[in-house]
Each structure stands twice: as structure tokens, then as C-alpha cells.
Amino acid sequence: MRDDDIATLLRALGHPVRLNILRILATQQQGQCCCADVTESLPLAQSTVSQHIKVLLDAGLITRQPRGTRNCYIVQHDRLAELGAAYSGMLAGLTPASPKLEAEPA
Structure with missing residues (x-):
């Protein structure tokens, strides 16, 4: 995953309401529910929730599936897993190497 992709996803996750929306969607039956x-x-x-859902959609963290006159939303768990792996690797690359322990002179 490129740095631009990581930054886009982190921006989308950077608001408590959007994190709550993801949790709500993840706990629904089969991971999908409507804006209502x-x-x-x-x-x-509802307009505020819709704006936050749009950010999550644009980032690819959720997808929209039409159901009659309503749109249902599904969490993209594979996208979150990709982010987790990329973020973990990125952080590992930012931590200093373990200092080597030198034997004390006798």
C-alpha cells in the first residue's frame, strides 16, 4: 500500500463519528445496514451521518449496495486488514533498532 493510500485511510478514520459508524456497520447482521x-x-x-458515510465510501472503507429505495453499507474488512498490515510495517520502520548490549570490561 502506498503512503498516499495510507494517509487517505487514516484521514477517513481520523474522526470519532466515522469510527463509530464503522463499529455500527461491523456489528450489524452480515455487516451491512442503511443510513437510517x-x-x-x-x-x-441524518445529513451529518450521510456526510461521514461519504468520507468512508470515498476512502474505500465501506461500499454501498442498493436495496430497493435505500442504500445499505458494508464494511470492507479486507481494506482495513491491508491498512493494518501497512501501518504496522510503517511503524516498524520508524522505530529505532535495538541497541546492542556490549559486554562490560572485566
């Missing part, structure tokens, strides 16, 4: 279902779980206006 999410709105019922949060003390926010």
Missing part, C-alpha cells in the same frame, strides 16, 4: 439504521444509533442529524 446508523442515524438511529447516533445523536446526529
Whole structure:
């Protein structure tokens, strides 16, 4: 995963409401629910929830699936797993190497 992709995903995850939306979607039956279902779980206006959902959609963290007159949203677990692996590797590359222990002179 490129650095631009990592940054885009981290920006999308950088708001507590969006993290809550992902949790709500992940706990729904088969990991999908509609905007109205999410709105019922949060003390926010439907328009605000929709704006946050759009950010998650644009980042590829969720997908939209039409169901009649409603749109349902599904968490993209593979995308989150890719981010986890990339982030873990990135952080590992930023930590200093373990200092070598030298034997003390006798």
C-alpha cells in the first residue's frame, strides 16, 4: 500500500463519528445496514451521518449496495486488514533498532 493510500485511510478514520459508524456497520447482521439504521444509533442529524458515510465510501472503507429505495453499507474488512498490515510495517520502520548490549570490561 502506498503512503498516499495510507494517509487517505487514516484521514477517513481520523474522526470519532466515522469510527463509530464503522463499529455500527461491523456489528450489524452480515455487516451491512442503511443510513437510517446508523442515524438511529447516533445523536446526529441524518445529513451529518450521510456526510461521514461519504468520507468512508470515498476512502474505500465501506461500499454501498442498493436495496430497493435505500442504500445499505458494508464494511470492507479486507481494506482495513491491508491498512493494518501497512501501518504496522510503517511503524516498524520508524522505530529505532535495538541497541546492542556490549559486554562490560572485566
